[in-house]
Amino acid sequence: MLTKEFIGLISSESGLSKKETEQMLSAMNAVIRENLMAGKAIQLQGLGVLEIKERKERVIVHPRTGERTVAPSKNQLVFRPVANVKDELKNL
Amino acid sequence: MADKLSWTELRKAIATRAGVSEKKAGVFLGAIQAQLVEALKTEKQVKINGLGTFRVQAVAPRKSVNVTTGEDILIEGYNKLAFTPEAGVKELVEMGASPLPSPEGKGDLIDPIQKLGAQAEEIVDILGELGQSPRASTEPEPEPVVVPEPEPVVVPEPEPEPVKEPEPEPEYEPIIVHEPEKKKKKSHFWRDTLICMLVLIAMLAAGYFFLRQELSDIIRSFIKPTQTEQVAEQPKVVAQEAEEPVVDETDAEKELIPEGELSQDEILAEFLAASEEEAKEVREEEKEEEQGGLLATEAIREGSRLTWISKRYYGSKVYWPYIYNANRDVISNPSHIDVGTPIRIPKLTQAQLDTTTTAFKQLREEAEAACKK
Numbered sequence: 001m002l003t004k005e006f007i008g009l010i011s012s013e014s015g016l017s018k019k020e021t022e023q024m025l026s027a028m029n030a031v032i033r034e035n036l037m038a039g040k041a042i043q044l045q046g047l048g049v050l051e052i053k054e055r056k057e058r059v060i061v062h063p064r065t066g067e068r069t070v071a072p073s074k075n076q077l078v079f080r081p082v083a084n085v086k087d088e089l090k091n092l
Numbered sequence: 093m094a095d096k097l098s099w100t101e102l103r104k105a106i107a108t109r110a111g112v113s114e115k116k117a118g119v120f121l122g123a124i125q126a127q128l129v130e131a132l133k134t135e136k137q138v139k140i141n142g143l144g145t146f147r148v149q150a151v152a153p154r155k156s157v158n159v160t161t162g163e164d165i166l167i168e169g170y171n172k173l174a175f176t177p178e179a180g181v182k183e184l185v186e187m188g189a190s191p192l193p194s195p196e197g198k199g200d201l202i203d204p205i206q207k208l209g210a211q212a213e214e215i216v217d218i219l220g221e222l223g224q225s226p227r228a229s230t231e232p233e234p235e236p237v238v239v240p241e242p243e244p245v246v247v248p249e250p251e252p253e254p255v256k257e258p259e260p261e262p263e264y265e266p267i268i269v270h271e272p273e274k275k276k277k278k279s280h281f282w283r284d285t286l287i288c289m290l291v292l293i294a295m296l297a298a299g300y301f302f303l304r305q306e307l308s309d310i311i312r313s314f315i316k317p318t319q320t321e322q323v324a325e326q327p328k329v330v331a332q333e334a335e336e337p338v339v340d341e342t343d344a345e346k347e348l349i350p351e352g353e354l355s356q357d358e359i360l361a362e363f364l365a366a367s368e369e370e371a372k373e374v375r376e377e378e379k380e381e382e383q384g385g386l387l388a389t390e391a392i393r394e395g396s397r398l399t400w401i402s403k404r405y406y407g408s409k410v411y412w413p414y415i416y417n418a419n420r421d422v423i424s425n426p427s428h429i430d431v432g433t434p435i436r437i438p439k440l441t442q443a444q445l446d447t448t449t450t451a452f453k454q455l456r457e458e459a460e461a462a463c464k465k
């Protein structure tokens with residue numbers, strides 16, 4: 001499902017206009033980004049948590065040359081769904 | 093974990109940013125909450141521009157083992173919710189300030205450990221080449237660790253003693269500064285010596301391959317110098333005496349004229365033989381051989397080759413068919429000659445040295461065909 005379809009779905013669910021929905025969605029995204037950058041996790045009630053996790057540096061082996069190098073650590077945006085959601089999607 | 097942006101905070105922030113009432117924002121978020129999972133159920137994937145994609149991912153069933161009983165169990169497949177951030181967001185997160193700035197010490201610790209692992213592997217390889225048992229390879233592993241360290245012996249000792257208890261970590265840190273360079277050098281050293289040894293072995297092998305005939309000659313001349321000299325020199329002397337080579341040849345190729353006759357008869361026989369052959373014109377080579385006479389005779393030794401003999405006498409392996417041709421009576425297959433078989437080495441004329449002649453080609457074909465018998 002693409003963004004447009006999702007906006008349509010939300011607007012029909014909430015009774016808001018598509019324009020408003022679109023506006024709020026982009027506002028939400030901006031807020032989420034800003035807060036993530038500030039080091040905050042985002043709690044989406046009933047859905048899960050969006051948070052930044054540190055991916056630890058690790059030894060990687062070049063598959064062809066067998067060369068070993070250290071992949072530097074980096075941050076990753078992960079979504080941790082609530083147990084409820086997990087269970088719901090588990091057996092589709 | 094760092095603190096969370098709660099639902100209400102999010103609602104408030106959206107309201108102020110979008111310029112709508114908090115209530116509206118609440119409705120909006122409620123709709124998302126209600127619909128996102130539903131949408132995922134039906135569509136498996138929901139893309140939100142400016143954030144990322146939520147996707148339902150199937151996890152294949154896999155086998156596992158019950159830890160306590162050791163039984164094989166099947167973990168059934170299931171679906172999980174995966175979130176892939178949009179490229180821009182991902183980049184922001186990667187570059188931006190992280191909630192957990194990685195401590196510098198961590199990286200340094202992993203580095204030497206990883207290098208030690210690589211070094212240990214190299215050493216295992218080297219030991220394997222030296223033909224030691226694989227068990228031994230596990231033992232030397234600690235050695236490289238111990239050797240470069242400035243205080244290696246102290247490390248194991250202080251641990252049991254409660255007084256010092258310096259713990260591995262503080263000891264690692266001073267080492268870390270120098271360690272990587274040293275280890276790099278060491279690993280290079282091992283690799284270089286290995287390469288040098290391999291090259292050396294290859295050169296020796298090549299040298300042995302090309303010179304073994306000569307070497308075996310030298311060794312044999314030491315072991316029984318008299319015998320070989322006799323074998324080699326007698327025929328030469330004979331050949332120079334002008335009359336006897338004729339006897340040899342006639343014996344070998346014609347067997348027409350018996351030995352021990354008068355010299356005049358021999359000469360006569362020679363002429364007869366020559367004329368007969370000229371008349372027949374069996375082979376040019378044979379004629380030329382007779383004209384050239386014998387260089388020497390030699391007994392075939394273990395591992396000898398006609399080509400090597402050819403190389404020794406004529407300076408090239410190419411002329412071995414002439415040797416075969418001169419010894420057809422004793423050689424049936426040039427590649428399988430009985431040890432001890434006396435071989436006559438014919439003299440070659442200038443014309444015979446030309447390998448492009450049809451006569452030579454024919455001869456070579458015959459000789460090669462004989463090899464396949």
